[in-house]
Amino acid sequence: MTLRILTYNLEFGGRAQMAAIRDVLAHVGADVVALTEADDREVAQWLAEALGYQHVWARGSGERHIATLSRFPIVDWRIHNTPPLTQAVLMTQLDTGNGRLTLYNAHFLPYLLLPFEIRRWQAVGKLLQIIRESDPGPHLIVGDLNAIAPGDRVLQSRNPARMRRLMLLQLRLIFRLAIPRLLRAGYSDCFRACYPDADGFTWWTINPTTRYDYIFADGQMAARLADCRVAAEPDAVRRASDHFPLLAEFTWG
Numbered sequence: 001m002t003l004r005i006l007t008y009n010l011e012f013g014g015r016a017q018m019a020a021i022r023d024v025l026a027h028v029g030a031d032v033v034a035l036t037e038a039d040d041r042e043v044a045q046w047l048a049e050a051l052g053y054q055h056v057w058a059r060g061s062g063e064r065h066i067a068t069l070s071r072f073p074i075v076d077w078r079i080h081n082t083p084p085l086t087q088a089v090l091m092t093q094l095d096t097g098n099g100r101l102t103l104y105n106a107h108f109l110p111y112l113l114l115p116f117e118i119r120r121w122q123a124v125g126k127l128l129q130i131i132r133e134s135d136p137g138p139h140l141i142v143g144d145l146n147a148i149a150p151g152d153r154v155l156q157s158r159n160p161a162r163m164r165r166l167m168l169l170q171l172r173l174i175f176r177l178a179i180p181r182l183l184r185a186g187y188s189d190c191f192r193a194c195y196p197d198a199d200g201f202t203w204w205t206i207n208p209t210t211r212y213d214y215i216f217a218d219g220q221m222a223a224r225l226a227d228c229r230v231a232a233e234p235d236a237v238r239r240a241s242d243h244f245p246l247l248a249e250f251t252w253g
Helices: 015-028 041-051 114-134 161-168 178-184 190-194
Strands: 002-009 032-036 054-058 066-070 074-080 087-095 100-108 139-144 213-217 225-230 246-251
Touching: 002 015, 002 100, 002 139, 002 213, 015 041, 032 100, 032 139, 041 054, 041 066, 054 074, 054 087, 066 074, 066 087, 066 100, 074 114, 087 114, 100 114, 114 178, 190 213, 190 225, 190 246, 213 246
Parallel strands: 002 032, 100 139
Antiparallel strands: 002 246, 032 066, 054 066, 074 087, 087 100, 139 213, 225 246
16 A cells, blocks of 8 residues: 655644645645644644545644644654653654554744754754664654755745845854754655755745755654655645645555
8 A cells, every 4th residue: 555644834823825735735635744833722623634634733832733643543642742841842753554553743843043053953962862773663744844955046036025124134144953863863755855956945835945854763664655746736735835745655564
């Protein structure tokens, strides 16, 4: 079978775009959907019920919350939302019928300024510690990491004015600490493994400039990776959120 995993940032909970988000998720038809910025619990529940998913929703460390939808039974879950794991990491363990899969749905602090990147680097370290101690078997780290991978472009000149002003504080320099820490730990960047030369921008849907959303696979899942791509269809995707979803497919069972 093909296992389809989607990560999707809902932009402040998505209440104003519920129908468009539903249409996007229905079109993609993923088995598991990791929602970041799922700030409105009722929206996450409505999406799950409308599309036939089980779901779990949990609070993040501030105003940004998180949820996972699954067509497979959810057998265990746990939220990590205390420093340095801010805004949140939601661990969800799924019974796929062909073995268990653990998903670490992560949403880290925004802004590309160095102090925030240091906090993301610390968050990655804590997450790696949690994974080592729990020995989850096949697993994925997915979500809006708000960090830039080695070699990735950021089209800063096309970003909103407020972001350009912030980046002037550090002379438009982009520090890359968090993603390399995952790579050094042996995780595969699924999109980059499939498309070494593509930008793969997931933000901003009206004027794409940056890749913030990722699916990272441990060694077992990396060996099963078939494809990973930005979901740019249907047309509703451009009004559903300021992020594009990211979809990965794995051979499973």
